[in-house]
Amino acid sequence: MFKEIKLLFTNRALIQELVKKGIRLKYRNSFLGIIWSLFEPVLSITTMVIVFGTLFGHKEPEFILYVACGRLLFSFFSEGTLSACNSVRNNAELIKKVYIPNLFFPVSEILWRFIVFLISLIVLVPLIIIFRIKITVNIFLAFIALALLFILTLSMGIILSIVNVYFRDVEFLWKVITTIIMYLSAVFYYPNAILESDWGFLLNCNPFFSILQLFRVGVSCAEFSPWFIWYPLIFSILLSALSLLFYYFNHRKLILYV
Amino acid sequence: MPDNNTTPSVVVSDLGIQLYLGRNHSAYLKDTLLDTLKGQRPEHRQKFWALRNISFTLYPGDRLAILGTNGSGKSTLLKAISDIYTPNEGYIEKHGTLAPLLELGAGFNSYYNAVENIYLYGTILGYSRSFLSERINEIITFAELEDFADVPIKNYSSGMRSRLGFAICTSINPDILILDEVFAVGDAKFRKKSEERLMKIINDKTTVLFVSHSLELVQNICNKGLILQKGKPVALGEIDETVSCYKKLIGIENPEKKVNV
Structure with a gap:
């Protein structure tokens, strides 16, 4: 177990190479390269703001920032977990030929997506400047949120990558589940009405919702609650421990199933 | 002959590898959950011994040919030594850098x-x-x-x-070189070139495990031979004896094939 984790560090070169491969292949043939990764979220954020802003009657500029945070964080979470889910299976031919610890695939997949995601956060800067949103010391909460999001996505990705080797339909099930998580995360609406209703627990039980709110507190477009720190913190720690245990008990068997 | 005081580079002791057949087994979570709800216990995957009771020791400079018909476990053995499969029985010890080809x-x-x-x-x-x-x-x-x-x-x-x-x-x-049919590469000219290159990286301290169906090549490169049949060792010894034993074995096994060829 610890040997495998140590391997991740001693074999940094391979992780680096796999991370580079992910980024390079994604932006290889696009004219603007990695800059293109900014246009796609801008387009979908604009659409969301027009549709839901009109629908719910939100005219204030904070709503744009609010939706932008939701869209950016959620797409990292959903794309990251989904691509990690397929990562071991996609490399089946390779791991049948050369010994590579299976952990390398979800880890490198999530790492390169995290780097692209961090770059895409640049989208928020003009919004903060244009709407003169006050950035306070709370900004450190946004960094905590990013760290928690990384741990949550990585642990979930590791578990999914293993389960998906045993059961091929996990990939499709997970797509259904991420859609449900999206609706239960207040990506494009203010959560107050739901939190005050009897259904509030649905949002509060969702660790992604808390991480997203914590990030929004960091950029001054949501109100703070201690729950947003403690719940995802405990959840992420438990989930990462679980994912490593799960990995430990399964990683040598996967080769027989891929 | 390598002298026996040096540490062996590869030790395979009573190795057994089990693989799954995957017959009648659903790879879908939905099916498995439904079966569980219906009260049916999920069927256990059928296993078979792809390799069993394999033991040998190689010293630096030993070059072992692994012979056998298709499906006899040759590649499984190489994969087990390359760390891809974990032994279900016995163990494998290696000393030195390993290059799997x-x-x-x-x-x-x-x-x-x-x-x-x-x-x-x-x-x-x-x-x-x-x-x-x-x-x-x-x-x-x-x-x-x-x-x-x-x-x-x-x-x-x-x-x-x-x-x-x-x-x-x-x-x-590398100290230990694992070769699986790598000579089937390129045209005749490149094949010759690659044989020469391979000979250059195999020196008197390199341990080689070699799988090939070309008996001539095997006799050129190797000094020891191991014959596998359905995952079990049939013969282990000096290369010339093993090759003639192998020729006899496939001759007896498929008499019609010989006529066809």
Whole structure:
């Protein structure tokens, strides 16, 4: 177990190479390269703001920032977990030929997506400047949120990558589940009405919702609650421990199933 | 003969590897959950021994040929030694750096060009970046790809691809070399060149495990032989004895085949 984790560090070169491969292949043939990764979220954020802003009657500029945070964080979470889910299976031919610890695939997949995601956060800067949103010391909460999001996505990705080797339909099930998580995360609406209703627990039980709110507190477009720190913190720690245990008990068997 | 005071480079002791057949087994979570709800216990996967009771010891300089018909467990044995399969019985001990040359080019990315693939595949095989930078020109020259180094390899012919794979794999001097049918690479000219290159990296301290159906080649390279049949060892000994034993064995097994050929 610890040997495998140590391997991740001693074999940094391979992780680096796999991370580079992910980024390079994604932006290889696009004219603007990695800059293109900014246009796609801008387009979908604009659409969301027009549709839901009109629908719910939100005219204030904070709503744009609010939706932008939701869209950016959620797409990292959903794309990251989904691509990690397929990562071991996609490399089946390779791991049948050369010994590579299976952990390398979800880890490198999530790492390169995290780097692209961090770059895409640049989208928020003009919004903060244009709407003169006050950035306070709370900004450190946004960094905590990013760290928690990384741990949550990585642990979930590791578990999914293993389960998906045993059961091929996990990939499709997970797509259904991420859609449900999206609706239960207040990506494009203010959560107050739901939190005050009897259904509030649905949002509060969702660790992604808390991480997203914590990030929004960091950029001054949501109100703070201690729950947003403690719940995802405990959840992420438990989930990462679980994912490593799960990995430990399964990683040598996967080769027989891929 | 290597003297017995040196530490062995490969020790395989009573090795057994079980693989799954996957017959009548659903790979879907939905089916498995439904079966559980209906009260049916999920069927256990059928297992079989792909290898059993394999034992041998190789010292530096030993070159072992593994002979056997298709499906006899040759590749499984090489994969177990390369750490891909974990033994279900017995154990494997290795001393020294190991280079597995199982099916060339498995780690290639088809959208990458030759140079990028050398770094990617080389890193997968465990070589450092600086090591690869030093050898990159030599690898491309050997693979005869000077004019195509910046072309994505999806546009390569299969021969070009395996030449590149071979050139990367053989650009090192490992202590233990694992070869699985790597000679079926390229045209006659390249084949000759690759045989020479291989002979160069095999020195008197290299331990080689070699699978090939070319008995002539096997007799040229190896000094020991192991015959496998349905995962069990049939014979282990000096190469000439094993090869003649193997010839007798397949001759007796398939008398019609001999007539056809």
